[in-house]
Amino acid sequence: MRRLPAAVVVAGVVLLVLVAAHPVAGPVSGPQREAAEGDDTGIELLREAAYAGRTRSYTGTRLVTTWGAAGPSSALTHVRNVPGEGLTVRAETAAGAGTVAVGVDPGSPAAGLVSPSDGMLDVLARNYRVETAGTGTACGRTGRFVQATRADGSPAARYLVDEAGGVVLRREVFDGRGTLTRADAFIELSVPQERAAPRMSGHAWYGGPSLGGGPPNGQVAHLRQRGWDVPAALPGRLELFTAGETAEGYLHLGYSDGLSVVSIFVQRGTLDESRLAGWHARSRGGHTIWIRGLTGFEAAAQQVVWASGEHVYTVVADAPADMVDAAVAVLPHQEGIGAWEQVCRGADRLLSWISPFA
Numbered sequence: 243m244r245r246l247p248a249a250v251v252v253a254g255v256v257l258l259v260l261v262a263a264h265p266v267a268g269p270v271s272g273p274q275r276e277a278a279e280g281d282d283t284g285i286e287l288l289r290e291a292a293y294a295g296r297t298r299s300y301t302g303t304r305l306v307t308t309w310g311a312a313g314p315s316s317a318l319t320h321v322r323n324v325p326g327e328g329l330t331v332r333a334e335t336a337a338g339a340g341t342v343a344v345g346v347d348p349g350s351p352a353a354g355l356v357s358p359s360d361g362m363l364d365v366l367a368r369n370y371r372v373e374t375a376g377t378g379t380a381c382g383r384t385g386r387f388v389q390a391t392r393a394d395g396s397p398a399a400r401y402l403v404d405e406a407g408g409v410v411l412r413r414e415v416f417d418g419r420g421t422l423t424r425a426d427a428f429i430e431l432s433v434p435q436e437r438a439a440p441r442m443s444g445h446a447w448y449g450g451p452s453l454g455g456g457p458p459n460g461q462v463a464h465l466r467q468r469g470w471d472v473p474a475a476l477p478g479r480l481e482l483f484t485a486g487e488t489a490e491g492y493l494h495l496g497y498s499d500g501l502s503v504v505s506i507f508v509q510r511g512t513l514d515e516s517r518l519a520g521w522h523a524r525s526r527g528g529h530t531i532w533i534r535g536l537t538g539f540e541a542a543a544q545q546v547v548w549a550s551g552e553h554v555y556t557v558v559a560d561a562p563a564d565m566v567d568a569a570v571a572v573l574p575h576q577e578g579i580g581a582w583e584q585v586c587r588g589a590d591r592l593l594s595w596i597s598p599f600a
Contacts, residue, residue: 284372284388287403288363294408295348295357297325302431308424310563329353351503351560356410356426366390366500369479370398378402380411381428390501396420399501407433415501417562457485465493470508477568480504502561504569513549529575551576
């Protein structure tokens, strides 16, 4: 990623301090502990937060920090949500101008997955233990923690939900070793006409397709009959939630564990590696894959591309690196032939297809 202004670096240090001040190795103890052992109130609180994130007007500045093999990288984004229209996101760059995206789904990777769909929360509940875990503060606002833990007790994610406005103030995601890989936090937030989120139960809030049920069996069978390989699941408890062919000729497969999204695009053709300026080559199983991190409003996403036989695979993911590596490893890696003039579409085009909530 590009070098950020000093103000962003300072904000990143502040976020690191906030993360350190609220360790997630285990539940909060003492009087702050709100849920008795075995209670499952965390999912309902996240449902309320997701509802608020889509139906409330708010403006703010958010800092996204990711930790990878090359160390931490940060991006500062200014957001404005208009119910029914989506987020307007302006990313701050070293030059100061930034990139702008309008109408971003609050539950898409480009928005940081801070307002997931009801179906995605169903998947989260199947894969992780989700509980409330006390209170904390961010950008001068008080919120309630929700943490998701794996079967071995290691942290998978933690959310801080604003008590007054109901939106997610901070989201942290951890890899399989319990190492923090991403933190997405408001450092400024304004929610006009704040009021407590309605305490509703069940699944009546959300319309549209459900992530939990996955694509229709007939649709998957049709794709397989056309010669496409459509895995039902990927490592890391990633479940198939969408599958189809785009107008541009891509096969698009979407997978999620309830916290992260991994999208796979496959097009018939072969790869012209000479066009991959700005990408980094990495060897996997004797074959070469190409990796880059995205910039702008989709700064937390990773993109991987490689050739396999007569196909080109592109993976765009908002997920920990170990999850992306495991997914890439089980996909086909065969020797390619020839050269393909169009390496892949722009990252913005791919990201416009990967939201499971549209």
